Amino acid sequence: MKKGDIILISAILVLAAAVLLLSGRSADGARLVVTVDGELFGSYSLGEDREIRIGSSNICVIRDGEVSMSEADCPDRVCVRSKPIRREGETIVCLPNRVILSITGEDGVDAPDAIAG
């Protein structure tokens, strides 16, 4: 095998590995995406604990990589009673205020892709 062949093969291997790594994971892991009435309100890293005021109607909290709705002025308060979310595809919905919290980014190992019921 010539020296050139070895370099060629190595180059392909290195690049393929790099492409696989880059396409397999997002740059900064899972993120919280907040939308109001279908419009993007904001996108936040789950890595940093914080409180997010969503207009005057809802407040959500990121703590220890989990997101929950801490306050809402809607009558049913289904969103506040929702289980905290952290895995890709999980959502919390405040239907009356049309607020959706969803997790994007890293694919959860066995998180459900949707929930029936």
Next chain:
Amino acid sequence: MTTLKRLLHNLPGPFFPVLVPALLTALLTAGCGTAPSSARDGFFFDTVVRIRVNSKDADDILDQCFRRMGEYELIFSTENKNSELYRVNHRTEQTLTISDDLAACLSQSLDYCELTSGRFDVTICPVSELWDFHAEEPAVPPEERLRDALSRVDYRTVHLSGNTLSFDSPDTMIDLGAAAKGYISRELAKLIGDLGCGSALISLGGNVRAVGRKSAGKSWNVGIQKPFSARGELIGTVSAEDCCVISSGTYERCFVSGGKLYHHVLDTSTGYPCDTWTDQVTVIGEDDCLCDIIATVSLIIGREETGKLLRESGADVSLFYVDGDGNYTALDMDGT
């Protein structure tokens, strides 16, 4: 990139034409099986809709799905004054020509009114209108008004032949709440398939429809909401592939008054919520509209009757329910 440049720089000239196609192949293979995934949320029918599509044309497919959903809202909504169903319910003539979509969904619903001898009835609308589960302080409607409304409920006074719909009585009203969402997810799944996409997931207010698989070796994973628990708390999960997963239960659209639970599945003989045999049923099958109808029908008619109905109608579905111990159990089709 520095490494790449250095590698290319160090390469002997003749290898270059070989290297470029080889690298391209490596790039393409790495991207294969992970078609770009795109999800979009929207609000229709007083509920939230989320569609996730794995396709390079995801944006275009989602545009078409959401446009179609807007069209369906203008057909099936009972509240939107511009909808076809609203016009049917507030008609002046007793014979009308209706759209293919409305006719198809109504026809499938009427079959089950017949099969259950009216224990499931699409003309429940005047009664269901009296129950406002979204009110800030929901209240039990007065018995007299429920009785009045009940006198207008009888599917046998509705006649559908092709696209011609006729009513015996001017005050009969139709509610397709138990079938429309299923009909829509089924048609959206068809649309997505027709657009050449083989991997998508539709969630329409708790009705889930899987198109194909999530990825090459992986089915879609659908969680089942645990009744009377925090949203997102699951009783189990099912793997779904080219089928719908539809759950219906007494924990949705309900309120408690005087220590008693009032839910949205109404008894067509009393006008009050019916005594259900379980808190939740989940129906899995290929026809979303059928599964949606069967979920409601099953809550009304009970376990044994459900088994009998499924056997006799030959409906190709599986049905799961939550038993008294909170376990998730498949219905034995013998109804035992």
